[in-house]
Amino acid sequence: GEVAVTLADWRRTDEVRAALVPAVAAGDDVMTWEDLNPDFKGHLRQDQFTSRAISAIILLIVLLGVASAQLAAVLERRREFAVLSALGMTGWTMVRLVLLEALALGLAGGTVGMGIGVPIVWRLAATGIDLSGILGGGFAFGSVLVEPRIFIAFGWWVVPYALSVALGATMIASLYPATFAARTDPAVALRVAQ
Numbered sequence: 001g002e003v004a005v006t007l008a009d010w011r012r013t014d015e016v017r018a019a020l021v022p023a024v025a026a027g028d029d030v031m032t033w034e035d036l037n038p039d040f041k042g043h044l045r046q047d048q049f050t051s052r053a054i055s056a057i058i059l060l061i062v063l064l065g066v067a068s069a070q071l072a073a074v075l076e077r078r079r080e081f082a083v084l085s086a087l088g089m090t091g092w093t094m095v096r097l098v099l100l101e102a103l104a105l106g107l108a109g110g111t112v113g114m115g116i117g118v119p120i121v122w123r124l125a126a127t128g129i130d131l132s133g134i135l136g137g138g139f140a141f142g143s144v145l146v147e148p149r150i151f152i153a154f155g156w157w158v159v160p161y162a163l164s165v166a167l168g169a170t171m172i173a174s175l176y177p178a179t180f181a182a183r184t185d186p187a188v189a190l191r192v193a194q
Contacts, residue, residue, distance in 0.1 A: 059169060066173035070102060074177045081181045082189030091182035098178035099171060106170030110163045118159065125154035 007016060013032045020030045034041045074081070081094060132148035139146055 059165075063169055063173045066102075066170055067176055070098070070174045070177035071180065073101075074098065074181045077181075078184060078189045081184045082186040085184055086186040086190070094182040094184075095178040098181050099174055102170050102174035102178075103167065106167040107163075109170070110166030113166060114159060114162060117162070121152060121154050121158070124152045128152075 005016065005020075007013065010033075013034070017030050017032055024030055084094065085091075128149040128151040130149050135146070135148040137148060139148075
C-alpha cells in the first residue's frame with residue numbers, strides 16, 4: 001500500500017519525514033516528493049534559475065534607465081556644475097551632491113513603490129491566486145500534487161529588502177553621472193550655449 005501526505009508548506013518536507021520514519025513499520029519506506037521524482041526537483045531548480053535571470057535582466061534595465069535619467073539631469077545642469085566648479089567646489093563634493101540627489105529620488109521611488117506593491121502582494125499572499133478555472137480541483141505532475149491555488153511568499157522582510165534594492169540600484173546607476181558632473185571643465189562648459 002501507499003499513503004500520501006500533503007503538507008501545507010513543502011519546505012517542512014524533511015522535518016515531517018524525520019518525524020514519520022520512526023513511526024512506520026520495519027521495512028517500510030518514507031519517501032519525499034524529491035525521492036519519488038528527482039526530475040521535478042530539477043525542473044524547480046531550473047525555474048528558480050530562470051526567475052533569477054529574468055530578475056537580473058529587469059534590474060539591469062532599471063539601472064540603465066536610472067543612469068540615463070540621471071545623466072540627462074546632469075547634462076541639463078552642466079553650466080550650473082561649471083559655475084560651482086569655478087567657485088571652488090571640489091569634484092568629490094559634486095559627486096556627493098549628485099549621489100545625495102539620487103538617494104532622495106531612490107528613497108521617494110522606493111517608498112511609493114512599497115506603498116503600491118505591499119498591499120497587493122500581501123493580499124495575494126493571504127488569498128492566493130486561484131487557478132482552479134484552469135487546473136480544475138488540482139492535478140498531479142510526476143507524482144507531485146499541485147494545488148489549484150498558489151500563494152505568494154510574503155513576510156515583512158520584503159520591505160527592507162525591496163527598499164535596499166531600490167536605493168542600491170539608484171546609487172549604483174548614479175555613479176557614472178556623478179563622476180561625469182565632477183569632471184566638468186568650467187571653461188568648456190560655460191562656453192557651450194544651452
